[in-house]
Amino acid sequence: MAQLFFEYGAMNSGKSIEILKVAHNYESQGKNILLMTPAADTRSGTGIVSSRIGLERPAVAIQKADNLFDIVKHHQTNLAAVLIDEAQFLFPEQVDQLAQVVDELHIPAMAFGLKQDAFNQLFPGSKRLIEMADKLEEMKTICAFCGKKAITQLRIVDGEPQREGQQVFIGGDEAYIPTCRHHWYHPDMAKISDLFPKEGK
Structure with missing residues (x-):
């Protein structure tokens, strides 16, 4: 059964590595995925999912006005999963569109991103994902100062x-x-x- 997943963690918790691994695992089994990332993330260029260890690949760049349900429906032929990097930059209505992808197109959607910003406030996209996701999973990393879990x-x-x-x-x-x-x-x-x-x- 298709579900909406949100995997979140602090900076350096390996979110982009994980999404690239998930994409590889699907594709190594001959399955098609749709990899997307908000255009707001320009660290490696627009429409690029990039990890700190140097792995990267192109992705569909999500613009503010994009309807994710329409984009996925356009690509849905034999689509096994939708993968979203830097999901904290989604707009709340785009999270609702991902839920619509799961419920109406029966395609799993997996979102990866930060839960909160540098001021310990929830990003709007992350807040909506916490409210709407079928499954939440925390990716852990350690505090740069003491080695305890970073939140x-x-x-x-x-x-x-x-x-x-x-x-x-x-x-x-x-x-x-x-x-x-x-x-x-x-x-x-x-x-x-x-x-x-x-x-x-």
Whole structure:
């Protein structure tokens, strides 16, 4: 039975590696998948799913106005699964369209992304996925400061923690560090200085 899945985790939890692995597993069995990613994620170029270990492949770039049900219906011939990377950037109505894909087209939809932003607020897309998904699964990683489970990520701008600002700030290892709750509030500034030197130093 088709289901809507949401696999979430902090930065560096291996979400993009996992989605590429899932895509490979389907295709190695001769099954067709539709790989998609929001156009808002431009770290490796628009419409590219890329992992930190260097694996990447092209994907359908989701625009703000796109109806995901219509896109999947257009591609649905022999489609075994729909895979969405960086699902936190989906709009809530697009999550509802994914649910419609599952319920009406009977195609599994698997979304991978962050649960919350760098200010510990839910992304709108993630919030709707938590509300609508048939299955939620957490992907774990460790705090860069203490090794405990990371539940969030700290944004670093010019060598300093940033706890307010725009919700969407595209960046990778040069801008974010996974942390536990304690170290989000009380980061090791000496380690931050080593990892994120201030501009001009």
